[in-house]
């Protein structure tokens with residue numbers, strides 16, 4: 068990313084750039100008022116600019132704020148803002164323009180695992196009230212599923228086993244996220260209408276502004292550590308693989324903070340099935356680095372965008388190459 072693009076990104080988020088400086092590490096820091104200030108700063112403003120976007124040729128741009136402690140890529144920054152905005156609208160930003168820039172950046176320089184990018188320890192381990200989930204109706208009824216789920220090929224059985232819900236107010240299919248112990252740790256919502264530019268929403272904790280449990284994997288309450296654990300990128304990748312191999316988890320985002328990688332401690336074998344793009348290959352590197360040879364990577368056939376779009380037979384054949392026990396009905400029964 069160059070300086071002009073970083074400036075355009077900041078402007079789209081309503082933050083006028085305040086100059087730049089080049090640090091000893093060769094990165095240029097574009098300084099600005101923190102765009103998260105309306106929610107994360109004490110007086111809702113960042114009067115002495117404490118925010119910067121660090122740019123460097125060939126490396127992903129990193130946003131950080133000395134005041135509120137945010138540190139991460141442009142897409143995570145934007146996602147935080149969009150989530151906060153959804154709950155506490157502050158003003159109108161050009162989210163679409165900012166998203167375009169952030170997505171280009173992710174394509175050009177996929178995120179690398181950066182231990183410092185693990186955002187805010189206080190967010191760890193905050194349980195969500197079950198009432199929040201129960202306020203949404205199940206997204207299935209008997210043999211039928213919500214039309215959006217039908218469109219994505221999700222069966223009523225799968226919808227029931229994952230307790231998929233429909234948030235009528237926000238028009239989202241919502242997946243509850245539970246930790247190893249079964250405690251509700253988050254709700255992840257997919258917009259059902261293409262017109263909603265914020266496709267995914269991590270519901271914030273009702274009692275703590277802006278808080279989500281980013282380190283919890285979707286599916287960890289169901290998984291069995293002594294069997295191969297399949298890791299996929301998105302909720303719909305998970306729902307597609309689940310009927311074939313139910314020991315599957317998803318980080319629900321393309322980034323893997325160190326605290327999330329720690330969730331795999333004690334897992335004997337990990338098989339990944341990430342997208343054939345730069346973000347996917349960065350994810351594969353992260354997993355290999357952390358899990359060494361307990362980790363095996365599967366590649367989707369050429370032209371298949373993600374596991375959620377693959378044909379079921381394609382997926383089954385692919386998973387069989389790494390997990391011979393695929394389609395063990397005894398195992399599926401265990402999950403029913």
Ligand SMILES: [Zn+2]
Pocket residue numbers: 101102103104107108113118132133134135136137
């Ligand atoms: Zn800040």
